[in-house]
Amino acid sequence: MRVTLARAVYADADIIILDDPLAAVDAHVGQHIFEHVIGPNGMLQGKTRIFVTNAVNWLPQTDQVVHVEQGRICSIGRYEDLVETDELFRSYLQDSQVDVSEAAGHHHHGANAALTQPTNHLAPYATEADADPRKATPIDGTELRTATKKRHGKETTKLIGVEEFRDGGVTWQTYKLLARNMTYWMVAIVLVGYALGSAFFLVSNTWIGTLTTHNYTLADGSVDQRYKGFGLAIYAVFILAQLIFVAFGLWGVSYGIIKAGRSLHNSMLQRLIRSPMSYFDTTPLGRILNRFSKDIDTIDLTVPSYMRYFLNAFFLSMAFAFLIMIEIPLTIVFVVPLMAALYLVKLFYQKTAMQLTRIDAMKRAPLISSLQQSFAGSNVIVATGNSNRFIAESHQKVDELTAVIHLSNGASQWLAFNSLIITNILTTVVGLLAVFGRDNLPFGKEAASVGLALTSTVAFNIIVQWLVQNLCDLEQSLLSTERIRDYSDAPIEAPAVIPDNRPPPKWPYQGKITFTNYEARYRPGLDLVLRGVNVTIAPGEKIGVVGRTASGKSSLTLALLRIIEPASGSISIDGTDISKIGLHDLRSRITIIPQESALFSGSLRLNIDPTEEADDQQIWDALQSSRLKAFFQNSPHGLNTPISEGGSNLSVGQRQLMCLARALLRRSKILILDEATAAIDFETDQFVQEVVRKEFADETVISIAHRIHTIMDCDRVLVMDAGRIVEFDSPATLLDKHDSLFYQLAKTAGAI
Template structure:
């Protein structure tokens, strides 16, 4: 049995998140059409199956659960014992007063409530600790799962919706795994004990209440189904709400320039009003069901009074027994009401758990390769490679074949949308080719473990991914490196000249995605990271496209230090930056239409020469 604080942490992914083309974000269904077809969809799990699976995550905390369960039993038993005291309190305290009861009854009441207080603490703390621990585990599992999903997942599902699942959905699960469980068990035990006490006291009076109980059960069953349906809509709406807000805030300058504040506000208001409407449906259902249960309980109470009076007239019920029955009934009513209301919490929690489990059950990246490699030579061969996205209208790549030798630079050029970025994203297997094959040192990429393959690759893109951490932590991201190596990498990347001017040097925080740095500085940090990684394959995806002339010069100088002795793939927008490439691949509409050196392609007078002439006619600017 695990100790109360133990847990089994989720397995960490070997690599970081994979960015999709052009920095887009995703859904598992959007992978390449050539990927293995998904298995036939099974029928969705029932609410009980989902809840049982959720409760399975409490197994590491069963010691706390046992303590909490014992506390619930003691709490319910103490409540029933207090109700049982109503008979001697009435008969021997008022109807036929006994002096000894003046001490016994108060002492018994104090003792019961001290016991009940201790039991309540054990119950509340134990259940809360279990619930919060389960949510922590689920958050870690879901985040790690996201980082192991194919990049295609990030092409159709917005990141804010993913974050909403991590934050909002898991919070709903807390209530289902802790609060709802406590109410179901504690109130269920209270009802069971009090009902047993009523049967012991008078079977006839208790039968009057039993006639009403099935109607209460019907109400609870209907309300539970309605809560679950509405809760799915609420959780989807919260994801849309977060997505809308993040879009508006991230693009706040564009919103202001276009005077679109009113449009963004109205769009957000529409989503917020939808969530409000769904929440009010939940509240209306809860209030109606609660009122209906109280009416039914009152009817049962009236029936009890009617039967009790007749039993008293026949001499089968004394005043103390009647008070005990009434107190038990009054104790059952709030427990029944809470169990009815728990359907709201439980419905939301089960709906949230369904969404979380759908992520955990999603198909991960194919990582069945067994050909381990510490450091590859870096020979890349594309053999008739094609790529088609599941939600695309045509082929992103079609029949691409070329060889990139170690120590050479291969430039990839073409118009926007010609397939350049799609090509380089196939190398780290962010996407899988629909046809053909890609080999590294003669071995198909799929035969390498993903961690080994991606360790051979350094990627510097136009959109640099930096983290809200220090300069040193960003340069050494994902690896352990001594301080001297980090500084050497920064110097080689022409980054040290601005790093040493920062308030804390390498220990200076750079803000979210390097917001405290300029574009050129962020790019040089990314190059320093690639230099420190020292991978045999270097991918530069339009690494200087968004920089000014001075920053571009510094970055290009740093890249010249990085490229020797590596297999370098350069996606270039500015053709002036790839004049010394060993080979240039020219793409148009997903096909490689030209191949050769810069001079050969200019002499050929084809598409490359046309693009080159256009750029230099505009003063060298793209």
């Protein structure tokens, strides 16, 4: 969000629209951003700022307040005027726990007083600047999940990994991988089918030549028709055998490649689903989409076509070569060196073609990423007037990809031209031998032999060109197998289930959580985000977790779910070390309501009960408890009401309430609220807190919050700073200590 805000400042537009940019930051950071960027003395001063927010503590520092309810503007005017004259606005402030009588007093102190004293009367949201000068320092880069340097000055891994660029052709490991996924017996069927089909093709052509040369005549000089009929029957048998074996070969290629494509796709998908989050932090989405779209499409459609063409051309060319050498043995002197020359041309071409194919794939991934990002952010792009820039960038990426495609086509034409020259040399040699050797060579007077040799040479000329081109195309298309193999070897998380160490079905029984000397980092090479964490959370205890931005609050959540693994130490739940059990067994027993709701394209039922374990009444009860039943009952589809991807057809508050309903249906012993109410209005926030207190009274609840008031009724508060637990006690005890960090955070937030 802060990067987006920086982009808005950099745009230097006359009108700035800010859609609740301070929802996901703590009070100190929010105060800093408002004072230095958004507020009357910030970097955007002098510009028109439309500031949408649920936090009413900023309203006294605005020129005009627009109060919106149910899609209608209820009132508009200066804050002080609305407090004095607008009953609906005053009611809204009271619902937000604002001392309206004190707020109205600002009208008598003038505008400047309203700007300099906004906090004492705004209990839940105020952000009065603390007198401690350390709090006024700008936010530094240490809060980023990736650092630019390792400890001791060594370079860390890059934020986005560079895609590996290989040299050379397709390795034997790639062919072996494809054969293994096709299954070796299927490969044997393909090779035997094509080999026997070509053998019968060779025999049939030789037989028809013999049949036309030796005619058996009767005593009266007529041709023995029985012999001719017998010969044609044998020829038909050879042709039928050829068709049968070639059909087996074609079936083997089609079935085998489909099987291999499915196996490679599933292997890559299962691997990526099991990959740790750190892998996706360093791998752009465009690369992954490129593998699942272009590369899978190549394996499913392009590889079988080129493989059929290549195998057909290879065995046919061998058959024609044997025919030519059988009929005119002297041609062997020319066939071998010409084939060697053709192979050298192919090698020379392949070095360039393979690299062009790899460059094509590398240029295609950024284009897919750019299109995906443009579609996802189309409303922002249009709203900020950057359509032309994104179109120009897209055109540039398309031009770069098209340039590679044109080079590939040019190289392909070069190969075809050189292959044509080499194969035509053989045609010329056979023709000259047939003409000038008719009186001196043994085959010269056998018209059938010469004719068969000449026709075979012409066919050999065409098929060899086809063979070389399809061999090169096949090797290039097999690069997709190579690229998928790389992702099939992606790192994976710990096993989902460890059969020898599965927790009991009702685990956790109580919800006791113990951190012991726990330390963790997001991935190797980065600094620790949690340092020496030692804490015990009692069963059924309600714990609030607070701290400034990047203090390690959300990292605790990731550690509990083993999204990040420990660098040292351990976490146990009800005495069970969570590092010793499978990830599925762990994560299926913990419920989390995240800040950004996770909804999927599908029905309401699917989003509330993804595992399909609850009946309709249980789902309606969960919706009733989350105050959504009336809304969806009005829909003619009921529980089958369609939900758009990401819940885009619902409001932010409704999306969070759906996550609450999901948690209510699941009923785990441990519930985590990770900034679950940061982006919703105060009324919905209060409702969520009430539901959690009522419905999860016996469960262990860990509530991570920037809004201090949301955790004031917790049993204990855990205060994080720089990845360490600096305070852990009841809210009242910590507030009594004026030198505590929690007291400073509460004071900055106006909670005291």
